[in-house]
Amino acid sequence: MEKPSDLLLDIQHLHTGFRLKGKFYDAVDDVSLTLRKNEILAIVGESGSGKSTLASSIIGLYDQKNTRVRGDILFNELNLVGLNESLFNRIRGKEIGMIFQDPLAALNPLMRIGAQIEETLYYHTKLNEKERKTRVLELLDQVGIPDPVRISRQYPHELSGGMRQRVIIAIAIADKPSILLADEPTTALDVTIQAQILDLLKDIQDETSAGIILITHDLGVVSETADRVAVMYAGQIVEVAPVDELFTNPLHPYTRSLLESMPQTDVDDEELHVIEGTVPSLDKMMTDGCRFAPRIPWIDATSHEEEPILHEVSPGHEVRCTCYRDFYFKN
Numbered sequence: 215m216e217k218p219s220d221l222l223l224d225i226q227h228l229h230t231g232f233r234l235k236g237k238f239y240d241a242v243d244d245v246s247l248t249l250r251k252n253e254i255l256a257i258v259g260e261s262g263s264g265k266s267t268l269a270s271s272i273i274g275l276y277d278q279k280n281t282r283v284r285g286d287i288l289f290n291e292l293n294l295v296g297l298n299e300s301l302f303n304r305i306r307g308k309e310i311g312m313i314f315q316d317p318l319a320a321l322n323p324l325m326r327i328g329a330q331i332e333e334t335l336y337y338h339t340k341l342n343e344k345e346r347k348t349r350v351l352e353l354l355d356q357v358g359i360p361d362p363v364r365i366s367r368q369y370p371h372e373l374s375g376g377m378r379q380r381v382i383i384a385i386a387i388a389d390k391p392s393i394l395l396a397d398e399p400t401t402a403l404d405v406t407i408q409a410q411i412l413d414l415l416k417d418i419q420d421e422t423s424a425g426i427i428l429i430t431h432d433l434g435v436v437s438e439t440a441d442r443v444a445v446m447y448a449g450q451i452v453e454v455a456p457v458d459e460l461f462t463n464p465l466h467p468y469t470r471s472l473l474e475s476m477p478q479t480d481v482d483d484e485e486l487h488v489i490e491g492t493v494p495s496l497d498k499m500m501t502d503g504c505r506f507a508p509r510i511p512w513i514d515a516t517s518h519e520e521e522p523i524l525h526e527v528s529p530g531h532e533v534r535c536t537c538y539r540d541f542y543f544k545n
């Protein structure tokens with residue numbers, strides 16, 4: 215049974231809108247989600263579904279002038295929505311570690327690896343110089359880097375992509391944050407290295423009990439790593455479920471379509487076909503009705519709800535709109 219104290223992040227009715235030609239359009243539209251200690255929550259969806267916007271809302275990294283964020287993101291009773299920049303600077307890196315897709319872009323090309331990790335420790339801890347240097351080597355060892363002394367003296371371009379991502383992870387966990395936010399952490403890496411980095415994230419979760427938000431478009435990554443999955447489409451969560459439940463009993467037509475596009479899926483082949491189309495751009499997004507309806511035009515309009523909500527179909531498994539009940543694939 216989960217304890218209330220396990221709750222790390224409580225996102226309620228989050229709307230994040232971008233200004234386009236003088237008008238705000240919500241790229242994240244009424245998203246409510248929780249993250250608990252020791253859990254890997256995957257957020258999946260095609261390009262443009264709002265995953266990165268959700269991540270940048272959590273860590274407060276957006277252009278204040280052209281972005282409107284409403285709702286609540288509660289972290290230890292602190293609301294991150296509207297938090298001032300100096301408080302956010304204390305939370306980012308220290309309480310919420312970040313891992314991004316492109317480690318090369320996230321590292322300073324002119325600074326040795328050890329110095330970059332030490333810089334984080336300098337800003338976020340009270341360790342003295344000697345302690346920081348020792349901790350740098352411990353961190354490199356923790357993320358599976360062989361010969362930490364040698365690697366700490368190297369520059370980012372001297373390391374492979376997988377090694378660089380390990381360095382980014384070392385920086386992200388340097389101050390033992392309670393939350394790790396990983397946005398497509400393995401997309402730029404080849405398959406073998408991807409698996410190693412995912413294993414490393416799981417090891418870190420085991421060792422630190424951190425809650426991890428893993429943003430990805432890759433359901434293979436999800437099946438191997440996540441505990442719970444939220445599927446996003448056009449700014450909304452369309453289905454959320456424990457990982458096994460999502461893979462064995464996918465309900466929303468969009469989830470089923472994503473699963474069908476996965477190689478070697480277990481879902482019944484005869485029944486499923488990939489649905490054509492893409493996520494609409496922000497200014498073309500429907501604001502009412504089922505946003506997925508245009509991609510399944512053969513489903514009768516009466517199957518959709520006028521204002522689709524998330525329905526709990528079993529404990530922890532929710533699906534948006536009633537159309538899933540009548541859904542079947544047809545080419």
Ligand SMILES: Nc1ncnc2c1ncn2[C@@H]1O[C@H](COP(=O)(O)OP(=O)(O)OP(=O)(O)O)[C@@H](O)[C@H]1O
Nearest residue numbers: 232241259260261262263264265266267268495496
């Ligand atoms: N700064 C911005 N200004 C205007 N529109 C934006 C901005 N950032 C994202 N968008 C739009 O918001 C929508 C959601 O984008 P977002 O990057 O969050 O999706 P995503 O699911 O993370 O996609 P990807 O996997 O390609 O990163 C898209 O239509 C995108 O074009």
